[in-house]
Amino acid sequence: MRFGxxxxxxxxxxxxxxxxxxxxxxGAEYVWHQDSDLSGFDAVVLPGGFSYGDYLRSGAIARxxxxxxxxxxFAERGNPVIGICNGFQVLTEAHLLPGALIRNKNLKFxxxxxxxxxxDSVCQWLDAPKGTTFAIPISHHDGNYVCSPEDYQALxxxxxxxxxxxxxxxxxxxxSAPNGSFENIAGICNATGNVFGxxxxxxxxxxxxxxxxxxxxxxxxxxxxxx
Amino acid sequence: xxxYKIVVTGKNGIFDPAGExxxxxxxxxxxxxxxxxxxxxxxxxxxQDDVTGAQVEEMCEKLLANPVIEDYRxxxxxx
Numbered sequence: 001m002r003f004g005x006x007x008x009x010x011x012x013x014x015x016x017x018x019x020x021x022x023x024x025x026x027g028a029e030y031v032w033h034q035d036s037d038l039s040g041f042d043a044v045v046l047p048g049g050f051s052y053g054d055y056l057r058s059g060a061i062a063r064x065x066x067x068x069x070x071x072x073x074f075a076e077r078g079n080p081v082i083g084i085c086n087g088f089q090v091l092t093e094a095h096l097l098p099g100a101l102i103r104n105k106n107l108k109f110x111x112x113x114x115x116x117x118x119x120d121s122v123c124q125w126l127d128a129p130k131g132t133t134f135a136i137p138i139s140h141h142d143g144n145y146v147c148s149p150e151d152y153q154a155l156x157x158x159x160x161x162x163x164x165x166x167x168x169x170x171x172x173x174x175x176s177a178p179n180g181s182f183e184n185i186a187g188i189c190n191a192t193g194n195v196f197g198x199x200x201x202x203x204x205x206x207x208x209x210x211x212x213x214x215x216x217x218x219x220x221x222x223x224x225x226x227x
Numbered sequence: 228x229x230x231y232k233i234v235v236t237g238k239n240g241i242f243d244p245a246g247e248x249x250x251x252x253x254x255x256x257x258x259x260x261x262x263x264x265x266x267x268x269x270x271x272x273x274x275q276d277d278v279t280g281a282q283v284e285e286m287c288e289k290l291l292a293n294p295v296i297e298d299y300r301x302x303x304x305x306x
Contacts, residue, residue, distance in 0.1 A: 064290070180244075
């Protein structure tokens, strides 16, 4: 299993992602944003950070990087792509996922551990029963997910909502999302489940140094498909 | 050269936390009559003469605005 981890100017979580994946025993290499060759990779990671300084809108300029045309083709062929934090923003700007991520409701940059409730979804990246909870860190300024009522209906009908913010006991309250995300949405996937975007950072809780290994589940399921 | 002024604002119904907070700040300053305040982006664009209005529109659709959450209006600056 070999992951390609894309580096845009301003990306700052690519080393965490490569470290996490190698810790789990997978191959992981950096892919420069000017490259347009993803051959040899089984999956692509768009990591967190501030690509192009978040100028204009988060992910807006990264989406037109040379590598992104290839990432779109890679995803459209059914290959696995995960976008974490800024990577999620890039995926929405590239229209690989619906909706958009706007400024957090309280205007604050949020850096804290959140609780997530796994939903019944077609996502290929996460194989955990509905209602399973995870405690995963977030670190973002623009994580407030919004989408049109039509998109929300399609997400629900297609079982594309993967994660919702919840309380520590797993209960989903109206204000469980610290960033104000619509319907507590923390992560969604495309209709075929191979493209997954989420605001939390599972790669930061893989090796145990930061106090938890709960992030492993977010990379194990996809890896099993390649064994 | 052609010059354009482009204003990008959040679509109606899209929560604008910066606008909302600034509105509350004005009310706290005693401006009780403030009803609504929305914050957007302002772009000044200069192009060569052969760039068409349709292309400027396309620039807005593709990059300068995100049509999922934002509206834009283009004003041609008369020389």
